[in-house]
Each structure stands twice: as structure tokens, then as C-alpha cells.
Amino acid sequence: MSVTQALPDSPTSPQVWQRRLLLLCFLAPGLAYLILIRILPVFFTIWLSFTEWNLTDDDGPSFIGLDNYRDILHDDAFLSAAGRTLLFTVTATAIELVLGIAIALFVEREFRGRGFVRAALLTPMILTPAVIGVIWLILFHQSVGPVNWLLSLAGLGPVGWLTSPAFAPLAVLITDIWHWTPFMFLLAGAAIQGIPAEVYEAAAMDGATRLQTAWRITLPMIRDTILVAIVLRSMDAFELFAEPYVMTGGGPGQATETLSIRIYRTAFTFFQMGYAGAMIVVSIVVLAALYAGYMRLTATGREQPA
Amino acid sequence: MNTSRFSQALSTIGGVALVLCSIFPVTYMILTSLKPDRLLLADPPRFLFTPVLDNYVKLLIDGKFSLYYLNSFIVAVSATAIGVLVGSMMAFAFERVPFRGKGFAFFLILVPRSFPPVTTIIPIFFVVRALGMVDQLITLILFEAAVRLPLVVWLMRGFLRKVPDELIEAAMLDGCGLMRIFFRIVLPLAVPGIAAVTILSFIDTWNAFLVPLILTNLKAITAPVAILSYMEADQQLQWGIVAAGGTLTILPILLFAALLRRYLVQGLTDGAVK
Numbered sequence: 119m120s121v122t123q124a125l126p127d128s129p130t131s132p133q134v135w136q137r138r139l140l141l142l143c144f145l146a147p148g149l150a151y152l153i154l155i156r157i158l159p160v161f162f163t164i165w166l167s168f169t170e171w172n173l174t175d176d177d178g179p180s181f182i183g184l185d186n187y188r189d190i191l192h193d194d195a196f197l198s199a200a201g202r203t204l205l206f207t208v209t210a211t212a213i214e215l216v217l218g219i220a221i222a223l224f225v226e227r228e229f230r231g232r233g234f235v236r237a238a239l240l241t242p243m244i245l246t247p248a249v250i251g252v253i254w255l256i257l258f259h260q261s262v263g264p265v266n267w268l269l270s271l272a273g274l275g276p277v278g279w280l281t282s283p284a285f286a287p288l289a290v291l292i293t294d295i296w297h298w299t300p301f302m303f304l305l306a307g308a309a310i311q312g313i314p315a316e317v318y319e320a321a322a323m324d325g326a327t328r329l330q331t332a333w334r335i336t337l338p339m340i341r342d343t344i345l346v347a348i349v350l351r352s353m354d355a356f357e358l359f360a361e362p363y364v365m366t367g368g369g370p371g372q373a374t375e376t377l378s379i380r381i382y383r384t385a386f387t388f389f390q391m392g393y394a395g396a397m398i399v400v401s402i403v404v405l406a407a408l409y410a411g412y413m414r415l416t417a418t419g420r421e422q423p424a
Numbered sequence: 425m426n427t428s429r430f431s432q433a434l435s436t437i438g439g440v441a442l443v444l445c446s447i448f449p450v451t452y453m454i455l456t457s458l459k460p461d462r463l464l465l466a467d468p469p470r471f472l473f474t475p476v477l478d479n480y481v482k483l484l485i486d487g488k489f490s491l492y493y494l495n496s497f498i499v500a501v502s503a504t505a506i507g508v509l510v511g512s513m514m515a516f517a518f519e520r521v522p523f524r525g526k527g528f529a530f531f532l533i534l535v536p537r538s539f540p541p542v543t544t545i546i547p548i549f550f551v552v553r554a555l556g557m558v559d560q561l562i563t564l565i566l567f568e569a570a571v572r573l574p575l576v577v578w579l580m581r582g583f584l585r586k587v588p589d590e591l592i593e594a595a596m597l598d599g600c601g602l603m604r605i606f607f608r609i610v611l612p613l614a615v616p617g618i619a620a621v622t623i624l625s626f627i628d629t630w631n632a633f634l635v636p637l638i639l640t641n642l643k644a645i646t647a648p649v650a651i652l653s654y655m656e657a658d659q660q661l662q663w664g665i666v667a668a669g670g671t672l673t674i675l676p677i678l679l680f681a682a683l684l685r686r687y688l689v690q691g692l693t694d695g696a697v698k
């Protein structure tokens with residue numbers, strides 16, 4: 119991190135004062151605000167995870183040591199939600215990455231109406247997640263939804279997209295792919311545009327085909343962006359909440375219950391605050407470990423992505 | 425030349441298919457919101473019909489949804505204003521003053537960016553309950569503003585770096601106060617950056633779901649959470665109303681995005697990779 123030395127360094131008092139004032143008035147309030155609302159609560163959550171606290175009792179939290187953590191290890195509902203969420207995160211991120219890059223390669227060439235096409239393709243990523251749940255709830259309806267209607271034209275179905283335990287996760291996955299492929303497309307597109315034209319000219323002179331150019335030049339040159347995009351997208355996917363909550367409520371049974379839904383229910387439906395705290399701590403530790411591994415795997419011989 | 429024309433036709437078809445895939449789902453919800461009752465459950469689904477506003481009338485007639493809608497506006501605008509103002513000031517201090525512990529302070533700002541809201545919501549819920557502030561707009565505003573801060577600082581730092589040092593030094597020599605310098609000189613020069621972070625914060629706050637779901641129950645409900653209550657109310661015939669609510673909910677975002685497309689794309693890209 120480079121330190122910008124904008125203010126002259128002479129120790130004359132007005133300037134020193136100005137610096138102090140700047141730190142005090144500009145930085146301190148915001149920092150205190152963040153610590154109060156975003157950082158201290160995390161420590162409180164960690165403390166909470168060592169207590170038993172049922173909101174329906176009037177007693178405060180009572181310290182129970184590691185009991186919550188021991189329970190978690192045998193909690194099938196939690197473990198299956200965690201496994202499901204990890205599987206979802208990896209699958210969704212991978213598919214969205216491949217699709218996003220493919221679309222970016224396709225769209226980044228010049229053609230008429232490109233601005234419109236780009237805007238249309240980016241639209242899903244800014245829409246309200248709860249509304250996206252509504253959109254796909256309607257589309258996936260078993261008897262009158264357009265998805266099953268399209269399938270019936272091909273002589274297939276009807277599929278119980280939101281009612282069958284086998285298909286409901288797929289429905290949520292499709293929804294997420296629709297929602298977030300634009301994010302991958304956006305990042306890949308920005309990175310591709312940053313590649314100097316001379317590189318392509320040189321490749322064309324050497325007689326490289328378009329496929330060769332994409333594989334040998336474009337992809338390696340946007341590698342860093344891809345690595346960052348994977349981290350950002352998977353973090354978000356891991357927290358998936360609104361869409362399955364609206365579409366299926368986590369069901370049928372537990373088929374689409376993500377970790378976030380499980381934690382939400384534990385805390386705000388069953389009111390087991392201490393136990394929910396332990397779930398949060400476990401998920402964050404797992405996530406942090408996975409990213410540490412990922413960083414080590416990808417950071418070989420290059421500086422860490424921003 | 426035939427192959428090139430063939431591949432061009434292929435690209436066109438591919439492009440049209442892509443655009444259709446991406447906008448058809450939204451379009452279908454909007455169509456659903458305009459359907460008369462008897463067509464809502466038509467099999468096969470209808471795409472052409474005379475649109476009616478019945479669903480909107482039903483949604484808005486008791487005045488509740490408009491209240492929730494207004495809540496959404498108040499929360500998104502206020503949280504964005506607080507977040508952008510406080511965040512820009514922090515970014516300015518970071519850019520202009522060398523001080524001990526800078527790295528650590530920056531770390532404190534950026535770490536929360538990777539915490540999902542669920543990690544902090546339980547303690548917040550307790551404090552809010554203890555203070556009797558459940559179901560109040562101000563609670564939502566303060567929390568959402570804090571959630572937006574890290575991204576604002578992160579993005580504004582990049583934009584403020586482009587403001588030339590000489591300008592600020594000259595103003596200081598002229599005896600300008602810091603507040604004046606910040607509001608009269610620095611901010612006007614960073615307008616594109618402010619536009620980008622403002623629209624981004626607005627959209628993120630407007631779209632928030634989990635936090636409003638937990639911190640509100642009657643009065644302070646926002647539009648995305650309100651939709652849910654219409655869904656639970658009855659069964660399939662509510663579709664039209666839910667679709668109308670969904671359409672109204674995404675309307676400001678679509679308008680905002682259409683008007684400020686350039687800033688939005690810039691903000692989204694920088695927010696991710698800068």
C-alpha cells in the first residue's frame with residue numbers, strides 16, 4: 119500500500135493540526151461506526167457460540183463450553199445443509215464462470231447493437247434477489263409454468279421443479295446461473311477489453327485461429343481476473359438465501375435448505391441463539407480454510423490478487 | 425465469403441437467443457402482473473392478451489404496499505447518503521494523511537466486506553431488541569449504511585487518488601479549511617466516482633432481504649420482504665398480485681440502471697476487481 123504524502127512535511131503547527139483534525143473528523147467516526155456495528159458483533163457471536171440461550175426462556179445465556187460444537191458434529195440437518203451449500207457453491211461458480219467467459223468472448227467483438235446486448239445481458243445481476251425468486255417460482259410452476267410448457271413441446275415432462283426433491287436443487291441452481299452469470303461476463307469482459315490490440319494483431323499475423331487465440335492468449339491474460347472472480351462469486355454463492363427461501367422455503371423436505379436458511383431458522387424460528395452462533399463460527403472457519411487453500415494453490419509465483 | 429456470411433448468421437442467432445434467455449424471465453413476470461384473473465392459470469401459458477391493471481389495483485388498494493414501498497425508498501436513500509458521505513470522508517483521510525496504524529485501520533474497514541450479514545445479525549438483533557428499536561426504519565438505515573461502508577471506502581479511494589495534490593495544497597495555502605476543501609474542491613472533482621458508488625449502494629440496499637426480514641415485522645417492512653407476505657396469504661390466485669409487487673420492486677432499479685448505465689458498469693467492475 120503506497121502512502122501518499124500529500125501534505126507538506128514541515129512540522130509547522132497548522133499543518134500538523136490539520137492532519138490530526140482530518141484523522142479525527144474524517145476517519146474516526148466512520149471507523150468507530152464500523153467497529154461498533156460490524157466488528158464487535160462478530161466477537162459477540164463467537165462468545166455466544168459457547169453458551170446456551172433459548173430466547174423463549176427468560177434466563178440469559180448460560181456458558182456451556184464446547185457443547186454446541188459437539189452437537190453440531192452430530193447434527194445431520196446442519197451437516198447436510200453444509201454439504202449441500204458447498205456442492206452448490208462449487209457447481210454454480212464453475213458453470214457461471216465457463217458461461218460468463220464464453221459469452222464475454224462472444225460479445226466483446228464489434229457488432230451492431232452491442233451496447234444494447236451488453237445491457238440486456240447484465241440486467242439479471244442487479245435485480246432484487248427476492249423478486250428473482252418470484253420470477254422463477256412462476257416460470258417453474260408444475261402445471262402452468264412456461265418451463266414445463268416448453269418441455270411439453272419437446273414431448274417431455276411435466277417436471278415437478280419445485281416439488282420434487284430431485285429437481286428442486288436443480289431449479290435453484292438454474293435460477294442462480296441466470297442471476298449471476300452476468301457477473302462473470304462483466305468481469306471477464308472488462309479484463310478482455312484490457313488486452314492490447316497489438317497482441318491480437320500479432321497472433322493473427324502468425325495465422326492463429328480464433329479458437330487458438332482465445333485459448334492461448336485471451337484466457338492466460340485474464341487469469342488474475344478469473345481467480346478473483348471465483349473468490350467473489352463463491353463467497354456470495356455460499357450465502358445464498360433469498361431465492362430458495364422464496365421459491366421453496368428450503369424444501370421440499372430439506373432439499374434446498376442452504377446453510378444461511380438453516381442458520382436463520384435456528385436463530386429466528388427455533389430461537390436457539392447460542393447454537394446458531396456456533397453454526398456461524400463453523401461455517402466461517404470452513405470457508406476461511408478453503409480460501410486459504412485456494413490462495414496457496416493459485417498464488418504460486420505471482421503476487422496475490424487484489 | 426459464404427462461410428463468413430454463414431458464421432455471421434450463426435452469431436446473430438446466438439446473440440438473439442442469449443438476449444432472450446436473459447430478458448424473457450423478467451418479461452414473463454411483468455406479463456403475469458398484467459394478466460386478467462382468468463388467464464393466470466391458463467394452460468398453455470398465454471403471451472398475448474389485453475393487459476389489465478387489476479392486479480395493481482388489488483395490490484395497492486389497501487395502501488399497505490405503497491407504505492412498504494415508501495419504506496424501501498427511505499431506507500435505500502438514507503443508508504446510501506450516510507454510507508457515501510461517511511465513506512468518502514474516510515477515503516479522503518486515508519488518501520491524504522500518512523499515519524501510524526494505517527494498514528491496520530484499512531484492514532478493519534475491509535474485513536467486514538467479506539463477512540456475510542448473517543455473522544453480525546444475531547448480536548445486532550439483541551441490541552436492537554434491548555433498545556426497543558425493532559421494526560423501525562432508523563434501525564435498518566443505520567445497519568445497511570454500515571454494510572455499504574467498506575465498498576464505498578474501497579471505491580472512493582481509487583477515485584480520490586485522481587484528484588491532483590497541487591489543487592489541495594494551493595487551497596490550503598489560501599487558508600481554506602478542511603471541510604471547505606473536501607466539500608468544495610474534492611467532492612466536485614470526484615463526481616463520476618460518487619455517481620458510481622451511489623447507484624451501487626442504492627441498488628444493494630434496495631435489494632437487501634435477510635436483514636429487513638429479521639429486523640422488521642409490521643411497520644418498517646421493505647418491498648422485497650412485503651412480497652413474501654402476499655405469497656403466503658393464499659395460493660395460486662395471488663400470483664398476479666405477487667407479480668405486480670415484484671414488477672414495482674424492480675422498476676426503480678431498472679430505471680436507475682437505464683439512466684446511469686455508464687456509471688453502474690464502471691462501479692460494478694471496479695467494485696469487484698480494483
